[in-house]
Amino acid sequence: GEDVEQSLFLSVREGDSSVINCTYTDSSSTYLYWYKQEPGAGLQLLTYIFSNMDMKQDQRLTVLLNKKDKHLSLRIADTQTGDSAIYFCAEGDNDYKLSFGAGTTVTVRA
Amino acid sequence: NAGVTQTPKFRILKIGQSMTLQCAQDMNHNYMYWYRQDPGMGLKLIYYSVGAGITDKGEVPNGYNVSRSTTEDFPLRLELAAPSQTSVYFCASSAGGIEQFFGPGTRLTVL
Numbered sequence: 001g002e003d004v005e006q007s008l009f010l011s012v013r014e015g016d017s018s019v020i021n022c023t024y025t026d027s028s029s030t031y032l033y034w035y036k037q038e039p040g041a042g043l044q045l046l047t048y049i050f051s052n053m054d055m056k057q058d059q060r061l062t063v064l065l066n067k068k069d070k071h072l073s074l075r076i077a078d079t080q081t082g083d084s085a086i087y088f089c090a091e092g093d094n095d096y097k098l099s100f101g102a103g104t105t106v107t108v109r110a
Numbered sequence: 111n112a113g114v115t116q117t118p119k120f121r122i123l124k125i126g127q128s129m130t131l132q133c134a135q136d137m138n139h140n141y142m143y144w145y146r147q148d149p150g151m152g153l154k155l156i157y158y159s160v161g162a163g164i165t166d167k168g169e170v171p172n173g174y175n176v177s178r179s180t181t182e183d184f185p186l187r188l189e190l191a192a193p194s195q196t197s198v199y200f201c202a203s204s205a206g207g208i209e210q211f212f213g214p215g216t217r218l219t220v221l
Contacts, residue, residue: 004152031208042114042200042212043153088152095160096141096204097168100152 004101006089011107018076020104022089025070029091032065033098034074037086046087047074076106084108112136114213116201122219123191131186131216133201139211141204142184144168144176146197147215153200159184160206191220 006022029051035043049056049063056063062075076083086103117132140161145153155168159178173195175187198217202210
């Protein structure tokens with residue numbers, strides 16, 4: 001499988017912005033994704049970006065893609081306690097098979 | 111709609127035992143997937159299916175088997191359980207588009 005790497009932990013104060021970073025190796029990836037996993041639950045798609053885009057904004061979420069450096073980031077504005085979760089970066093091919101990173105555990109402190 | 115359901119939620123197996131993890135979806139999705147999630151690791155694809163009667167190996171298929179006789183069901187079979195198969199197993203389905211819908215997972219321990 002292809003390698004997707006992301007930092008393991010992030011602690012952020014409530015109201016601040018969170019930035020989660022990810023690097024991937026497969027230059028032929030068609031889509032790049034961010035999934036959220038809350039304790040004891042399955043993964044839920046948060047947002048995605050086509051590989052020919054460099055930015056996507058969706059309410060409090062901003063995804064930046066640097067295809068040259070194979071770097072993806074997710075910014076969460078005005079982070080809330082409900083944003084505490086594990087965030088997975090993933091890359092997908094044309095058959096929508098996904099390769100996931102290990103996940104970044106985001107802890108929001110009051 | 112129940113979405114993607116998985117049974118059981120938890121299971122403890124002895125080495126060498128076999129079991130079937132059940133997965134069902136009620137969204138009429140053609141694509142279904144099985145992943146395993148080891149502690150501190152990302153999900154790894156075990157097997158996937160693009161429609162009834164069609165299955166294919168993913169990244170880590172050894173020790174597992176699948177079948178897809180209906181659109182709704184995609185069971186995962188472990189024939190001879192080994193401690194290395196201790197993991198959380200997730201089933202997912204997709205209409206063949208961008209989003210995969212995940213079940214709640216089955217936590218399996220092999221002792």
